[in-house]
Amino acid sequence: METTEKQSSSKKLLHGVRPSRIIYPILIGLAVVIYMLVKEVDANTFSLIEFTWYTVFWLCIALLMMVIRDLGYMARLRILTDRKFSWGKAFRIIMLWEFTSAITPSAIGGTSVAILYLNKEGLKVGRSSAVVMSTSFLDELYFIIMFPLLILLLNVKQLFMIESPEHSIWLDSLLYFALGGYLVKLVYLVVLTYGLFWNPRGLKWLLLWIFKLPVLRKWKHGANKAGSDIIESSKELRRKPFLFWFKAFMATFWSWTARYWVVNAMLVAFMLEGYGFADHIMIFARQLVMWIMMLVSPTPGGSGFSEWVFTQYLGDFLPTAGLAASMALIWRLISYYPYLFIGVYLLPRWIKKHFKNNKS
Numbered sequence: 001m002e003t004t005e006k007q008s009s010s011k012k013l014l015h016g017v018r019p020s021r022i023i024y025p026i027l028i029g030l031a032v033v034i035y036m037l038v039k040e041v042d043a044n045t046f047s048l049i050e051f052t053w054y055t056v057f058w059l060c061i062a063l064l065m066m067v068i069r070d071l072g073y074m075a076r077l078r079i080l081t082d083r084k085f086s087w088g089k090a091f092r093i094i095m096l097w098e099f100t101s102a103i104t105p106s107a108i109g110g111t112s113v114a115i116l117y118l119n120k121e122g123l124k125v126g127r128s129s130a131v132v133m134s135t136s137f138l139d140e141l142y143f144i145i146m147f148p149l150l151i152l153l154l155n156v157k158q159l160f161m162i163e164s165p166e167h168s169i170w171l172d173s174l175l176y177f178a179l180g181g182y183l184v185k186l187v188y189l190v191v192l193t194y195g196l197f198w199n200p201r202g203l204k205w206l207l208l209w210i211f212k213l214p215v216l217r218k219w220k221h222g223a224n225k226a227g228s229d230i231i232e233s234s235k236e237l238r239r240k241p242f243l244f245w246f247k248a249f250m251a252t253f254w255s256w257t258a259r260y261w262v263v264n265a266m267l268v269a270f271m272l273e274g275y276g277f278a279d280h281i282m283i284f285a286r287q288l289v290m291w292i293m294m295l296v297s298p299t300p301g302g303s304g305f306s307e308w309v310f311t312q313y314l315g316d317f318l319p320t321a322g323l324a325a326s327m328a329l330i331w332r333l334i335s336y337y338p339y340l341f342i343g344v345y346l347l348p349r350w351i352k353k354h355f356k357n358n359k360s
Helices: 001-015 019-040 053-080 087-102 111-120 125-153 174-198 200-210 219-236 242-269 277-295 303-311 323-335 337-355
Strands: none
Touching: 001 277, 019 111, 019 277, 053 125, 053 323, 087 337, 111 125, 111 242, 125 174, 125 219, 125 242, 125 277, 174 200, 174 219, 174 277, 200 219, 219 242, 219 303, 242 277, 277 303, 303 323, 323 337
């Protein structure tokens, strides 16, 4: 009976990430970009771009940044699982995880299905939950550390486009929006740290309290089981030495940092401006702030919303709005769309491998 329930839950989760759903983020993203291109592009827009071997080289660097990002995630997964997974298996899990995040709203992400991926690849459910929560802890820790450091190093008015010549309501409120998002992340990190390392029973209680809500009540039994598993797994996490967490955080650091340097490499590729070091740090910092805004997007993987935010928030580093729309499309082609197509290839084969004996 319990096995049947687990299989049913797994099927429901996988139904939500079926490959056919990639059409929605692609259509939304392309629709927004096409609208911006039609609205902003004129005859002189693309005359500003000179496509050379230099361009090809720096676009390859942008792609390399994404490879470094994924290698960092794979290394972190191997560290958190005590190298239980091979590099090949870690690659498969990360690609499926990214695919899930790419076709679900940014605020939801791929966490719930990631636990299933890890479990089906050989980890116990509790250990899978602990690993996924550890990745969340490390991701939030990166943001909590980097955001105030960048605030101290940079001109805050320039970072948040305060007193921008292109005055708009959303630019005026950007600073408060970013600070609000930072506080939410900080509270989440404190609760997660407390639950994983000091009081996992308290975290279980919080989970059960949340799943008493009418919308979530039907999953209360699963939350109770996950809470019990986390209690067991947290014992192991608390015994891990400082070096274990340091290596996992460094893998996280390189992953996120490489992700944000993609846009910098793109801008250098097209030699749009003579960017100095300070400009590159500002572009990097603005992408960090963009991540807060993308978290509230209701669209799959932030499609449409991400492209629009890119043109608005990084547009002043580009000579024209039409060029900003073109750069937004290239950015998503490098950093987002590949995960959709890799996931479409991998997911059906993964399901066939791990669920082919469901009837038995």
